Amino acid sequence: MIINSIHKQPSFVLAARMAGSLYRMLETARVMNISSSNAKGISIRGGQKTAGFKPITDFISETAHDTITISSKINAAALAFSISAVNEKRIRFSLDCFNKALSRLEEGSAREALQQKINSLSGVLQQMKQQQSKYSKDLTSFFDEITQRIRGAKIIVIYSRTEASRADEYSQNLFAIADDLEACSENIANEIKICKTFLYDLDNQIEQ
Numbered sequence: 001m002i003i004n005s006i007h008k009q010p011s012f013v014l015a016a017r018m019a020g021s022l023y024r025m026l027e028t029a030r031v032m033n034i035s036s037s038n039a040k041g042i043s044i045r046g047g048q049k050t051a052g053f054k055p056i057t058d059f060i061s062e063t064a065h066d067t068i069t070i071s072s073k074i075n076a077a078a079l080a081f082s083i084s085a086v087n088e089k090r091i092r093f094s095l096d097c098f099n100k101a102l103s104r105l106e107e108g109s110a111r112e113a114l115q116q117k118i119n120s121l122s123g124v125l126q127q128m129k130q131q132q133s134k135y136s137k138d139l140t141s142f143f144d145e146i147t148q149r150i151r152g153a154k155i156i157v158i159y160s161r162t163e164a165s166r167a168d169e170y171s172q173n174l175f176a177i178a179d180d181l182e183a184c185s186e187n188i189a190n191e192i193k194i195c196k197t198f199l200y201d202l203d204n205q206i207e208q
Contacts, residue, residue, distance in 0.1 A: 019079065024191055150185050
């Protein structure tokens, strides 16, 4: 899937904004987990009338737990990316200053020492780029994991409504839970889309 870049911002800002989306994703996953607990309570009270909802509640709970776990891993990677991006900005500023100073120095020990410093910082910068590339690949993998689970959750919404329609006096509550699951799935899917847009821009900046 091709994602158009719309956020022309420094990499450390993009990483920070990604962290904001991840926080909202975590909050949504926690709401999903609460809905699962409510559904379990209803399925127990409903006995045979809600027996078909039991495996659905297990799936919702598992999806919420997995989303929270993976989101935490994404948040750690995004934070590491953000720190690396801030450090990169500082190194680039230092390199710019050193190169300007180098252009004003004549041949000699001072120029040689400064050139060595520039070469060293350039090597550090290259290592950061490689590190950021790894973070980017990790983030892509994590986002794909969550996307797979959310796709499954959207399918479960259909089964949830089918089972809710058979639950007699418990139908209204179970339909509400199905609606919550659908809303949570859509919210998480939207946040993933936003994060992938940020990641697209981050990848472009790594290549520069």
